[in-house]
Each structure stands twice: as structure tokens, then as C-alpha cells.
Amino acid sequence: MSKENEYKEIFLAEAVESHEELNRLITELEKRPDDKKSVDAIFRITHTLKGNASGMGFKTIADFAHVVEDIFSAIREKKLVLDDQIFSSLFKSIDVLGELIHAVKTGVNVQYRGIKTKLEVILNSLKDNKKTDTEDSKSSDYEETATNNGFPEDDKTTTLPQQKPEGFEYDNNDADTAQKQAADETEPAESSKIIFSDHVQVPVRKLDNLLNLVGELVIERDRIIGLNSEKISTSEYSRLNRISSDLQYSVMDVRLVQVSFLFNKFHRIVRDTASLENKSVSLTLKGTETEIDRNILQIISDSLIHLIRNAIGHGIESMADRKNVGKPEEGNLTLKAISESDAVIIEVSDDGRGIDTNKIREKAIRNGFLTEAEAKNFNDNDIVLMIFEPGFSTADDVSELSGRGVGMDVVKKALDSIGGAVSVTTQKGIGTTFSLRLPASMAVKGTLLFELQHITYAIPLSYTDAVISIRKKEIYKVSNGLVTSHLGKTIPLVFLQDIFELPYANLINESKVLHKTYDSTPADKALNIVIVSYNTRIMGIVVDKLLQQKEIVEKPLMKPFDNVKLINGVTILGNGHVCPVLNVATLFNLIFIRNYTTKKN
Missing domain, CATH: 2.40.50.180 (CheA-289, Domain 4)
Incomplete structure (x- = not known):
């Protein structure tokens, strides 16, 4: 499956789920029109749906969701009061929004301009009412009248002015088209349809159990083939071999997630850590579309946190020190993922001071990790790897982030547990890069x-x-x-x-x-x-x-x-x-x- 189709499926799954939630929320809102939480939730969902649709290039959905979002923005700001007329339009708009989402998959032509125009007219009438209210408030003979969404209390069925919103164009310029749209405003939506997403949410434990069962199947397959290899040609088992292998890799593929799933969580961690250290640090993410087994990502999440905290605490200099050496006051931290055959490389790079190997060598001798003779035989690469030893720290003072001798050894232990490895490249005054080599999957x-x-x-x-x-x-x-x-x-x-x-x-x-x-x-x-x-x-x-x-x-x-x-x-x-x-x-x-x-x- 191409990446475009995969992203399309993900969009549809999220959009269908959002539509179902909109239906639930607006039904609850009709029962309790003063429920601010429901209004806020609907506003957030339509805003997110608008952004996702725009990112995917589904302009019709994005534009329609934008109008619904504006309606609920007006409701939040108490510029628009909910009544039967408004609810009728809102229910119709949610139905049409669902049809537009479903049409992404089916390609069916959806009538949407009528209800979209009606919502736009409501929004425009709010602007007109605001102007009128401003002018009337200046009149000395102003008479206060109870209103309902800009209409007199005794005339709730007054038809909204059918003005054409700015920038809106009908499909055709003839009278018949103005009439495909009037009908669209008044005709009820098609009989309610239940739309199911092509995606289902499955607990990870179920996937793990399924993968274990597939693993047992593969082991049993190999055992049977091995025991009967002398009696029966292995070609007779080729179909069993192929099907079981396809099943195994299909289950493995389900557990793959993009590293962005984890990377995007580090913006806040970088911000908080830099704040504690009184430093200015930006975070750059690269290769976020790279896929890896979710379980591996979970195992190394703590390791990445330690590496990021280490880079900010030990690597990146203070703003004053950076300015003195001609660097920008804001340091930069980069998280990068690279796919390499059956492995994934995750790099944590900083543009800081680099690692002082002489300081590490001195600390190792002083704290009894190495004798002077042993330290002389260690090259710089070996010395740098000392930072992963339990209890080793280069910090002179103990703080919230460093000096306690814990952290970097956690990285090594986590990598060892999954068959990974870490390497370090550093250049004094330029920066340091930690490279984590991880298996793409733990299943095979x-x-x-x-x-x-x-x-x-x-x-x-x-x-x-x-x-x-x-x-x-x-x-x-x-x-x-x-x-x-x-x-x-x-x-x-x-x-x-x-x-x-x-x-x-x-x-x-x-x-x-x-x-x-x-x-x-x-x-x-x-x-x-x-x-x-x-x-x-x-x-x-x-x-x-x-x-x-x-x-x-x-x-x-x-x-x-x-x-x-x-x-x-x-x-x-x-x-x-x-x-x-x-x-x-x-x-x-x-x-x-x-x-x-x-x-x-």
C-alpha cells in the first residue's frame, strides 16, 4: 500500500470517529443547550477535522468544517443563541459532513452547498445585527426588544435573508441551480446510515498474544518440515511455508508505528529541561515517518529522555557561554530516525561543547573505574563509552538533572535487552551525536x-x-x-x-x-x-x-x-x-x- 493511501485510511478512520462523536455531542447539546463543555468539544473536533482535511487536500470537507467551526465559535462567544431552527441546521450540517467524509472513499457526489450557504447566511446576519445594534444604541429613542438570534420573539419563523456570501459561487449561473440548492436546504437528509470505519482499535496485548501464537506456528512448521525432510520433498511444504511466513510478517507489520508517535512528545520535555537549566534550546525532528515496532519504541522511550536531558544538561552551553564562543544563544537538539534494512537508527545530536575525553579519563581514574595504566591503553572511543557505566558521572555538582551517576547506564541496559547498540561521535566545541541502532522488530x-x-x-x-x-x-x-x-x-x-x-x-x-x-x-x-x-x-x-x-x-x-x-x-x-x-x-x-x-x- 502506498503512503498516500495509508494516510488516507488513517484520515478516514479519525474522521469517521470524529463524526460519530459530533453526532453524540450535538444530541446531548440539544438536551442541555447551556452545556459549555459540549460546545467546546464540538468546536475542537471541527477545528481538528478542518486541519486534517486541509492537510490531506480534501478542500470541500475543510471548507465545510470551517463553517461549522465558525458557527460554534459564535455559540461559544454567546453571539448565537441555540434554538430549534439552529439545531435543525446543525443536525443537517453534521449529516452532510458525514456524507462528505464517506464520499472520500466512495466518490459519491454530495449535495452540500445549500446547507453550507444557510450556515454562512447565519454568520453574516450576526455581523449585520452587530452593525445594527451599534447604530441603534446611539439613538435616543431606542426601544429594547426581546430577540432570538437576531429575530423578534414573535417572529421566530422569519426567513433569513438569502444573501450570497462573499466569494461563494453556484455550480451554474441559471435559475434552476438556485432552485438543486433551495431543495437541498429544505429536504431532509437521506435515511440515516451507519458508517463503519475501516480501522479498528486493538489493544497491544492482543497483538502481542497473536504474534506469540504465530511464532509458535512457525516453530511447529519448522519442526514438522525438519522431521519429514527425508520422507517428503520440502517443495511439498512450500505453500505452508509461504502462508505461515506471510501471516507472521503481516502481524509484525500491524505493530509498526511511526517514530513521530514518540518524537512529538519531546517538545515539552526539551522545554521543561531547558527551563530548569536556564538555557534556550530548540528541537528539530527528522525522519519522523520511519516505522519501528511499537514495543521497541516503548522500551527505548526512557533512554531517549535520558539522552535528551544529558544533551541539555551536559552538552549545550549556557546562553552566555555560547555567545562568548560565537554561537547562537539558542542551542539546537536534533532527533533523527533512519531506516536501514532490518534496523532503525535513532540519532540524538546537539550543537554543544562536545565531550571532553580527558575529563572522563581523569574521573575514571579518580573514582576507581580504571587504573592509570589501563586508562592509557584506552583510546578516545573507549573512554567515551565509560559514561554508560553504572555510577559514572562527569558532573562536578549534583543537580536535579545530573551528577547522581544514574541515567546513561539505563540507556545501555535498555539497548542490551533488545539487541541494540549505541555509539558516540563527538567533537570538542562542535557537538555530540548519540546513535542508537535498534532492531526494526522484536518478533523475528x-x-x-x-x-x-x-x-x-x-x-x-x-x-x-x-x-x-x-x-x-x-x-x-x-x-x-x-x-x-x-x-x-x-x-x-x-x-x-x-x-x-x-x-x-x-x-x-x-x-x-x-x-x-x-x-x-x-x-x-x-x-x-x-x-x-x-x-x-x-x-x-x-x-x-x-x-x-x-x-x-x-x-x-x-x-x-x-x-x-x-x-x-x-x-x-x-x-x-x-x-x-x-x-x-x-x-x-x-x-x-x-x-x-x-x-x-
């Missing part, structure tokens, strides 16, 4: 299957850069670890079996723990390696055997296995076996941050 995950000790494991493709085969002689011992060369760069290497055999994670610091499998491997043996990356770092993982790429439906670990940090979840393979999914984020943290996991208090 692309993985690479590999074997270790006769057990099949899965590793998410979002972390996988390449697979290579090297000889043992191409691997070298460095301190307590191993390294090899890949694309001209030296990268750390780990035998996954050594990690799995550790009874406790902190034993990884023990001497030669990561050399165990290497030492027992024959010198001429070819080793299968998966090159993985996470948060700008890269590493090689040695496994027994590489299998295939496969899309899986991942299930979380249940108690008591939910504390197994190296395994993120499990899936069921076609042969019915359970396949653990490797937690790459935990593996990286274990290898790269093992030296300061027990920081000083």
Missing part, C-alpha cells in the same frame, strides 16, 4: 547458527560482521588473552568454550584462563571464527562449526535460568531441539570490562 530475529560441543547456538546477525577460518599459528597470546589479525587490524579473540566452562564470571581475570582451549588445540587445525562487533568494539569468537543463517522466534529464559547472563533467550529448531541465543553484549562486557567490574567505592 535474524541469526547465525553455530555448533559448540555438539550443541547448536544462535548469534544475532545484528552483531555479526563476518565469518572466517584461520589456522592456530595465526593466533597469538597477549597477557591473559588472545589476539589475531582481521582486515589488517589486530583484534581480541576468545574461545567460547573457555567462557562457558567458567564456574564464576570473575574467574576470567585468573592467569591463562582464556588460553585453555588454545593450548589443547593442534597446531595445524583450522578454526572457525565469528567476527562480532558491539559499541564500536570488535572481537573474534572461536566456535566448533558454522551452520547457517536462520530467522528465529526468540523466547525469554524463564526462572531459574533467567540469571544466565551469557544466554539472552532460546528458540526451537526444526529438529525440535532447544537452541540458546548468545548474549553478545554480556560477552563483550565480560571480555573488555573485566578489569574494572569491581570498582572501588
Whole structure:
């Protein structure tokens, strides 16, 4: 479906819902004409409908809604008093408005000019009455007369002057046309029709349950095909394969929402945060039409709040400081979304002072996160990533927004939970950009299957850069670890079996723990390696055997296995076996941050 048709469907769904609410409100208003809340609600709905229709290019609906809006504006301002005549016109106008909305889909020609003219005449008569009242108020022999919407009390059925509103043109200039319109004013609307929207509102929990059931169906499909692959040709299952896959992706598509759903909520957050910091900050949104799984958007919403507060509190300078360095006094914060194959990149950028890596390095040493020797071996990219460590803060003073050592670690934990990653680019005096790489959907995950000790494991493709085969002689011992060369760069290497055999994670610091499998491997043996990356770092993982790429439906670990940090979840393979999914984020943290996991208090 094209974007234009999709937006059209969304407009129709909202417009039908608005029309139904207008019918309810005006019926209630007829019973209680003094109900200000109903009048205000009708005014807001017609105003919104006018704007939406105008944005979609439906000028007839926009113009008609505008007239109805003006009528209720006059009612709100007590310039127009509701009576039977007015209600009759209003009910007719709401009916016609519904027909115009329905005509967007059906293309039916709707008679609307008569009632539109009548409403315009009422509005014009209010202007004329205002002029008359002004002139009469100056007369010394003025006699007050009870009126009803500009008409004498004893002449409520007086016909409004049939003047032609300014700018209004009939379809034709002959008398017959003036008569297709008089009939339109007096004839009742067609027999009432119930119009149903093509959209229905479904609770997210129902979609989640449906997606889980589809996932179970896919697992069962793979199991059946796997068990019967030797007996029956897989082509005989091609139709089942296609239908179940289409069903799976259709349900996934229902859960996709535009990032504008979340982005638009940040205008107020930016305003409030900037106010607390006594700063002036504008917010720019880009790529708001990018689609992502609603559940992922919900999970990372808090992370984006922390990043925005961090950018305003730490990144963007005060107005005085910005002026001193030749920048505009108002800082700029940009939220940008980019769709990239099966991932979505969300960037939070500011034009502030940038991140001072030397200050972070000093704080890390002072607070016991790193020794001086370790800090020297960390490049600027590694040092910047220290801000995501629990309890780390660069703020010198504790305030409402910073200095408490919480916030940025929440970002990392949220991303790890969904298989995402964060990277940081910064330039001193220019600004900083946080890039969040997120899976477009949590329902299906692309993985690479590999074997270790006769057990099949899965590793998410979002972390996988390449697979290579090297000889043992191409691997070298460095301190307590191993390294090899890949694309001209030296990268750390780990035998996954050594990690799995550790009874406790902190034993990884023990001497030669990561050399165990290497030492027992024959010198001429070819080793299968998966090159993985996470948060700008890269590493090689040695496994027994590489299998295939496969899309899986991942299930979380249940108690008591939910504390197994190296395994993120499990899936069921076609042969019915359970396949653990490797937690790459935990593996990286274990290898790269093992030296300061027990920081000083």
C-alpha cells in the first residue's frame, strides 16, 4: 500500500470517529443547550477535522468544517443563541459532513452547498445585527426588544435573508441551480446510515498474544518440515511455508508505528529541561515517518529522555557561554530516525561543547573505574563509552538533572535487552551525536547458527560482521588473552568454550584462563571464527562449526535460568531441539570490562 493511501485510511478512520462523536455531542447539546463543555468539544473536533482535511487536500470537507467551526465559535462567544431552527441546521450540517467524509472513499457526489450557504447566511446576519445594534444604541429613542438570534420573539419563523456570501459561487449561473440548492436546504437528509470505519482499535496485548501464537506456528512448521525432510520433498511444504511466513510478517507489520508517535512528545520535555537549566534550546525532528515496532519504541522511550536531558544538561552551553564562543544563544537538539534494512537508527545530536575525553579519563581514574595504566591503553572511543557505566558521572555538582551517576547506564541496559547498540561521535566545541541502532522488530530475529560441543547456538546477525577460518599459528597470546589479525587490524579473540566452562564470571581475570582451549588445540587445525562487533568494539569468537543463517522466534529464559547472563533467550529448531541465543553484549562486557567490574567505592 502506498503512503498516500495509508494516510488516507488513517484520515478516514479519525474522521469517521470524529463524526460519530459530533453526532453524540450535538444530541446531548440539544438536551442541555447551556452545556459549555459540549460546545467546546464540538468546536475542537471541527477545528481538528478542518486541519486534517486541509492537510490531506480534501478542500470541500475543510471548507465545510470551517463553517461549522465558525458557527460554534459564535455559540461559544454567546453571539448565537441555540434554538430549534439552529439545531435543525446543525443536525443537517453534521449529516452532510458525514456524507462528505464517506464520499472520500466512495466518490459519491454530495449535495452540500445549500446547507453550507444557510450556515454562512447565519454568520453574516450576526455581523449585520452587530452593525445594527451599534447604530441603534446611539439613538435616543431606542426601544429594547426581546430577540432570538437576531429575530423578534414573535417572529421566530422569519426567513433569513438569502444573501450570497462573499466569494461563494453556484455550480451554474441559471435559475434552476438556485432552485438543486433551495431543495437541498429544505429536504431532509437521506435515511440515516451507519458508517463503519475501516480501522479498528486493538489493544497491544492482543497483538502481542497473536504474534506469540504465530511464532509458535512457525516453530511447529519448522519442526514438522525438519522431521519429514527425508520422507517428503520440502517443495511439498512450500505453500505452508509461504502462508505461515506471510501471516507472521503481516502481524509484525500491524505493530509498526511511526517514530513521530514518540518524537512529538519531546517538545515539552526539551522545554521543561531547558527551563530548569536556564538555557534556550530548540528541537528539530527528522525522519519522523520511519516505522519501528511499537514495543521497541516503548522500551527505548526512557533512554531517549535520558539522552535528551544529558544533551541539555551536559552538552549545550549556557546562553552566555555560547555567545562568548560565537554561537547562537539558542542551542539546537536534533532527533533523527533512519531506516536501514532490518534496523532503525535513532540519532540524538546537539550543537554543544562536545565531550571532553580527558575529563572522563581523569574521573575514571579518580573514582576507581580504571587504573592509570589501563586508562592509557584506552583510546578516545573507549573512554567515551565509560559514561554508560553504572555510577559514572562527569558532573562536578549534583543537580536535579545530573551528577547522581544514574541515567546513561539505563540507556545501555535498555539497548542490551533488545539487541541494540549505541555509539558516540563527538567533537570538542562542535557537538555530540548519540546513535542508537535498534532492531526494526522484536518478533523475528535474524541469526547465525553455530555448533559448540555438539550443541547448536544462535548469534544475532545484528552483531555479526563476518565469518572466517584461520589456522592456530595465526593466533597469538597477549597477557591473559588472545589476539589475531582481521582486515589488517589486530583484534581480541576468545574461545567460547573457555567462557562457558567458567564456574564464576570473575574467574576470567585468573592467569591463562582464556588460553585453555588454545593450548589443547593442534597446531595445524583450522578454526572457525565469528567476527562480532558491539559499541564500536570488535572481537573474534572461536566456535566448533558454522551452520547457517536462520530467522528465529526468540523466547525469554524463564526462572531459574533467567540469571544466565551469557544466554539472552532460546528458540526451537526444526529438529525440535532447544537452541540458546548468545548474549553478545554480556560477552563483550565480560571480555573488555573485566578489569574494572569491581570498582572501588
